[in-house]
Amino acid sequence: xxxxxxxxxxxxxxxxxxxxxxxxxxxSVSEDMLREPAPGDWxxxxxxxxxxxxxxxxxxxxxNVGRLQLAWSWAMDDTGGQEAAxxxxxxxxxxxxxxxxxxxxxxxxxxxxxxxxxxxxxxVDGTPxxxxxxxxxxxxxxxxxGVQKNIAILGDFLYAATxxxxxxxxxxxxxxxxxxxxxxxxxxxxxxxxxPIVADGTLVTGISGCERYKDDVCFITGHDPFTGEELWRTAxxxxxxxxxxxxxxxxxxxxxxxxxxxxxxxxxxxxxLVYWATAQAKPWARAVRGTAGDALYTNSSLxxxxxxxxxxxxxxxxxxxxxxxxxxxxxxxxxxxxRPSLFKMGKLGILWQLDRTTGEFVxxxxxxxxxILDVDSGTGTISYRPGMIPEMGVExxxxxxxxxxxxxxxxxxxxxxxxxxxxITLNCERATFGPTEQIPGGGGTGPVRRVxxxxxxxxxxxxxxxxxxxxxxxxxxxxxxxxxxxxxALTTAGGLVFAGDWDRHMYAxxxxxxxxxxxxxxxxxxxxxxxSYTANGKQYVAMPVGTGGASWSTSLPRELAPDIxxxxxxxxxxxxxxxx
Amino acid sequence: xxxxxxxxxxxxxQAAVSCAGGAAVVESGDTVxxxxxxxxxxxxxxxxxxxxxxxxxxxxxxxxHSADLRGNSNAPSLVGVSFLFLWEGKxxxxxxxxxxxxxxxxxxxxxxxxxYLRILAYILEANGFPAGGTDLTADPELLxxxxxxxx
Numbered sequence: 001x002x003x004x005x006x007x008x009x010x011x012x013x014x015x016x017x018x019x020x021x022x023x024x025x026x027x028s029v030s031e032d033m034l035r036e037p038a039p040g041d042w043x044x045x046x047x048x049x050x051x052x053x054x055x056x057x058x059x060x061x062x063x064n065v066g067r068l069q070l071a072w073s074w075a076m077d078d079t080g081g082q083e084a085a086x087x088x089x090x091x092x093x094x095x096x097x098x099x100x101x102x103x104x105x106x107x108x109x110x111x112x113x114x115x116x117x118x119x120x121x122x123x124v125d126g127t128p129x130x131x132x133x134x135x136x137x138x139x140x141x142x143x144x145x146g147v148q149k150n151i152a153i154l155g156d157f158l159y160a161a162t163x164x165x166x167x168x169x170x171x172x173x174x175x176x177x178x179x180x181x182x183x184x185x186x187x188x189x190x191x192x193x194x195x196p197i198v199a200d201g202t203l204v205t206g207i208s209g210c211e212r213y214k215d216d217v218c219f220i221t222g223h224d225p226f227t228g229e230e231l232w233r234t235a236x237x238x239x240x241x242x243x244x245x246x247x248x249x250x251x252x253x254x255x256x257x258x259x260x261x262x263x264x265x266x267x268x269x270x271x272x273l274v275y276w277a278t279a280q281a282k283p284w285a286r287a288v289r290g291t292a293g294d295a296l297y298t299n300s301s302l303x304x305x306x307x308x309x310x311x312x313x314x315x316x317x318x319x320x321x322x323x324x325x326x327x328x329x330x331x332x333x334x335x336x337x338x339r340p341s342l343f344k345m346g347k348l349g350i351l352w353q354l355d356r357t358t359g360e361f362v363x364x365x366x367x368x369x370x371x372i373l374d375v376d377s378g379t380g381t382i383s384y385r386p387g388m389i390p391e392m393g394v395e396x397x398x399x400x401x402x403x404x405x406x407x408x409x410x411x412x413x414x415x416x417x418x419x420x421x422x423x424i425t426l427n428c429e430r431a432t433f434g435p436t437e438q439i440p441g442g443g444g445t446g447p448v449r450r451v452x453x454x455x456x457x458x459x460x461x462x463x464x465x466x467x468x469x470x471x472x473x474x475x476x477x478x479x480x481x482x483x484x485x486x487x488x489a490l491t492t493a494g495g496l497v498f499a500g501d502w503d504r505h506m507y508a509x510x511x512x513x514x515x516x517x518x519x520x521x522x523x524x525x526x527x528x529x530x531x532s533y534t535a536n537g538k539q540y541v542a543m544p545v546g547t548g549g550a551s552w553s554t555s556l557p558r559e560l561a562p563d564i565x566x567x568x569x570x571x572x573x574x575x576x577x578x579x580x
Numbered sequence: 581x582x583x584x585x586x587x588x589x590x591x592x593x594q595a596a597v598s599c600a601g602g603a604a605v606v607e608s609g610d611t612v613x614x615x616x617x618x619x620x621x622x623x624x625x626x627x628x629x630x631x632x633x634x635x636x637x638x639x640x641x642x643x644x645h646s647a648d649l650r651g652n653s654n655a656p657s658l659v660g661v662s663f664l665f666l667w668e669g670k671x672x673x674x675x676x677x678x679x680x681x682x683x684x685x686x687x688x689x690x691x692x693x694x695x696y697l698r699i700l701a702y703i704l705e706a707n708g709f710p711a712g713g714t715d716l717t718a719d720p721e722l723l724x725x726x727x728x729x730x731x
Contacts, residue, residue, distance in 0.1 A: 260653070447657060548686050
């Protein structure tokens with residue numbers, strides 16, 4: 001309650017200072033609204049705190065989706081990789097672009113309401129903002145291709161995390177910057193690709209860029225949304241002497257790398273816990289990083305107290321992981337027969353179910369494409385298959401490749417079918433892991449001599465949308481495509497699932513059967529996080545399109561589906577609706 | 581996830597690219613030293629090329645491969661033992677073709693051919709391979725004879 005009053009005061013002060021509002025009739029977003037968004041709103045990166053990506057809108061149904069047509073489209077910043085997760089409030093789309101740009105667009109027409117561009121847009125007090133899209137001089141690590149996945153909204157502000165390791169607050173009415181807090185030194189390699197989430201009045205954000213050797217580690221922070229003040233910082237790597245510190249053998253802090261927190265988490269107001277997952281250890285292979293230890297807290301789910309950052313429980317999916325098999329992806333919170341659960345799938349294509357109150361393992365369901373390890377479905381214990389732990393310089397044939405069967409392209413849940421819909425690409429790799437230098441600034445992922453190969457069960461296809469029953473792990477249906485399914489999934493109360501592929505298709509599937517009920521072509525690859533929302537009472541489906549997107553969108557289709565071509569630019573968003 | 585390995589498809593693409601560049605090669609043919617270089621240790625680029633290449637690298641490449649060329653999660657290291665692990669024994673032609681046709685990943689082929697050569701020169705310099713008196717050119721036969729060799 002206190003925070004909401006503060007938001008109102010801030011807004012009143014801004015209006016008194018003469019800043020003209022460009023989003024008309026904006027209503028402040030309360031934490032209650034985040035808990036239960038209006039049906040036409042999309043207020044968290046996966047719509048709701050539980051990251052189910054399910055829209056309760058049902059104007060577009062299995063019966064009428066065949067009449068879906070383009071309402072409008074809008075070109076986006078083309079200077080970086082495009083993996084946007086837009087938000088919608090009161091019919092206005094808040095669209096994150098590459099390189100820190102955010103725009104507010106009228107959801108019905110696509111008309112621009114405001115643009116926030118770092119280095120160009122002013123702060124609310126009229127002073128200039130910092131162009132933080134470049135690299136500081138002398139930096140020893142890059143910031144990637146300017147990816148800005150998700151943003152958050154609370155009160156009158158949007159919150160974004162930047163490629164130069166800062167967090168910014170932007171006035172949702174005007175696009176002016178309210179504050180910017182430098183969280184870490186980008187010169188040490190730190191950067192953000194995932195934005196914050198809001199949990200119990202705190203901005204929670206996970207950092208990336210932790211593969212290079214330095215005397216610090218990756219972390220997750222809590223920030224005050226009104227002042228930008230850092231409230232807590234929780235390391236994602238156990239330091240020497242800390243609990244779990246012995247899981248890195250005798251490696252000094254300098255050589256404990258990885259556990260990047262590069263995908264936004266979820267939040268459960270009931271347990272008041274934030275669920276955030278971590279990436280694999282770096283360098284990728286045990287033989288290269290110099291320890292066969294579990295390497296806590298890599299490839300784990302962390303349950304954090306949003307007020308203190310305390311790790312209430314953790315669960316490590318793949319102790320001592322050694323093939324770049326990331327488990328960092330989205331945490332989907334579903335109650336199964338009264339059991340509050342957390343569902344997670346990493347690159348191996350194993351669906352994990354945990355009790356999200358206790359962190360206790362419930363079930364593991366291997367979709368059956370990987371050849372690296374065996375998992376005990378009753379205990380979750382993994383054991384590497386003979387010959388599958390890489391030695392330096394010795395080739396192994398592994399499925400999946402380091403690209404994974406699963407990626408940042410998040411799965412969605414439908415309460416209608418009680419199924420998860422998972423974007424998959426099928427691939428394998430002949431991989432030879434090689435050395436890095438164990439010196440300050442060295443490290444990294446380690447080099448891999450890589451030959452991409454088709455998966456033996458793929459029939460030559462690279463893409464699959466998979467429907468999985470959450471109780472049994474049974475595969476309800478799978479739909480194959482020649483190119484990777486290159487977007488997150490979206491489910492709706494109209495009985496539909498939406499996703500798109502690298503070959504410029506966007507599909508509407510029947511959630512029950514997997515039948516494609518509607519499809520269209522796009523200017524380049526579908527890529528990002530599709531959403532559904534209302535503007536002026538009418539339902540829309542928005543599909544981001546673009547390039548970048550790492551190996552699913554570059555080397556895999558280029559090498560394994562060479563006959564399929566797509567433009568190498570064209571970042572944009574395409575919005576569909578039924579005819580009036 | 582390294583993506584520098586050129587596939588067979590790309591090698592054949594490279595043949596087409598090389599043919600297109602043939603005219604320039606003939607013009608610069610008499611600058612090729614009598615004893616053609618066989619290794620990146622033979623002074624195959626000029627300091628001036630590498631100096632300009634450094635600036636072009638900073639603009640086009642460093643946001644993924646890092647300002648110090650050591651890479652990040654999605655981009656392999658271009659220097660030191662990690663670089664040699666991927667490229668030792670291969671020819672400069674293979675490396676040049678990979679850069680020329682695949683990089684930068686969000687705009688492949690968007691730089692000029694001389695710019696790609698200068699960036700390659702900068703990568704060679706950063707690995708400690710010596711400069712020489714003759715500019716590196718895009719002559720595919722010349723590049724194919726120059727092997728990437730370790731220290």
